[in-house]
Amino acid sequence: MRRKVKPLNLTSFTFDSFLREQRGDLNSASQLDLRDVGFITPSALVLLAVECRSRTVRTGSPVRLVLPEGDVLSYLLRAGLLSCLDGTIDPVPPVNRLQLMLSQLRHGSNPMLLELSVFRDASSIPALLETIWWALHHRLKYRKLEAFDFCIALSEICQNVVQHNDSKVSGFIAMQVYRSKGQRFLEMAVGDDGVGLRDSLSRNPSHQDIVSDLNAIRLALRQGISEFDDRTRGNGLPLLTHLIFKHAGSITVRSGRGKLYVRADQKKVSAWSVPSLTGVQAVMSLPTKGG
Numbered sequence: 609m610r611r612k613v614k615p616l617n618l619t620s621f622t623f624d625s626f627l628r629e630q631r632g633d634l635n636s637a638s639q640l641d642l643r644d645v646g647f648i649t650p651s652a653l654v655l656l657a658v659e660c661r662s663r664t665v666r667t668g669s670p671v672r673l674v675l676p677e678g679d680v681l682s683y684l685l686r687a688g689l690l691s692c693l694d695g696t697i698d699p700v701p702p703v704n705r706l707q708l709m710l711s712q713l714r715h716g717s718n719p720m721l722l723e724l725s726v727f728r729d730a731s732s733i734p735a736l737l738e739t740i741w742w743a744l745h746h747r748l749k750y751r752k753l754e755a756f757d758f759c760i761a762l763s764e765i766c767q768n769v770v771q772h773n774d775s776k777v778s779g780f781i782a783m784q785v786y787r788s789k790g791q792r793f794l795e796m797a798v799g800d801d802g803v804g805l806r807d808s809l810s811r812n813p814s815h816q817d818i819v820s821d822l823n824a825i826r827l828a829l830r831q832g833i834s835e836f837d838d839r840t841r842g843n844g845l846p847l848l849t850h851l852i853f854k855h856a857g858s859i860t861v862r863s864g865r866g867k868l869y870v871r872a873d874q875k876k877v878s879a880w881s882v883p884s885l886t887g888v889q890a891v892m893s894l895p896t897k898g899g
Contacts, residue, residue: 622652628883650687658780670696671697675700692724728779730770733766740759748793749896772802778801782796797892805821822881825863829868856873857894864886
């Protein structure tokens, strides 16, 4: 019998300790156990998808994903985790195919939710960002151009996934609008299982002396820094960070073993060394402009 533990809220902050614990398990090469998860955010969905994808690429076999029960399993189905990772994971216990199909039929029906979605080329990106634009403008009361600015920055980050990696790399994106204490806020996340910022930037002779993943993140937040010797490139993360400060939100950028968190309303910047994860992941939280 399993020991009962307090349900885990799996977020971009708790994911690191979750990952550390899961990799320390004897089955760490082949299994991820979600049975203690009581709540999961879009950012955690993206990070979990990257971990599953990178393990499958590394081992050549699907990850054994031990599923929770009840409402959390229903949410994972509704949020698209299982359908998005079809072929990458081996769900335990197996999910009824009819149940999975019914959850897929609901995809796109809730404008407050962008289900976990995968992209490997630029063609699918505009439709995904349209959902985020709608939520920012119609639910969080951002002006049309303000919401559009965020989508431009997100589009560049998504394009980077395609441009800086080979065609086998997957990009993931998810978003949800929440209500807390009478106010709405939005969390969105985008990530990939590619080479990561340090390796990507080091392709540019000007940045070959990057000493750590955290150093690479800090460098990538500067305007015009990219693997290309072109000052018009490398604007996605700097623009996104600028908009986060402008609208009193927060952003977390994670790559390799580095993680940097900026909370604009508190003028707070924190950095950590975290368990290594392939690729680049960015998490944004934005407050409402109205009730």
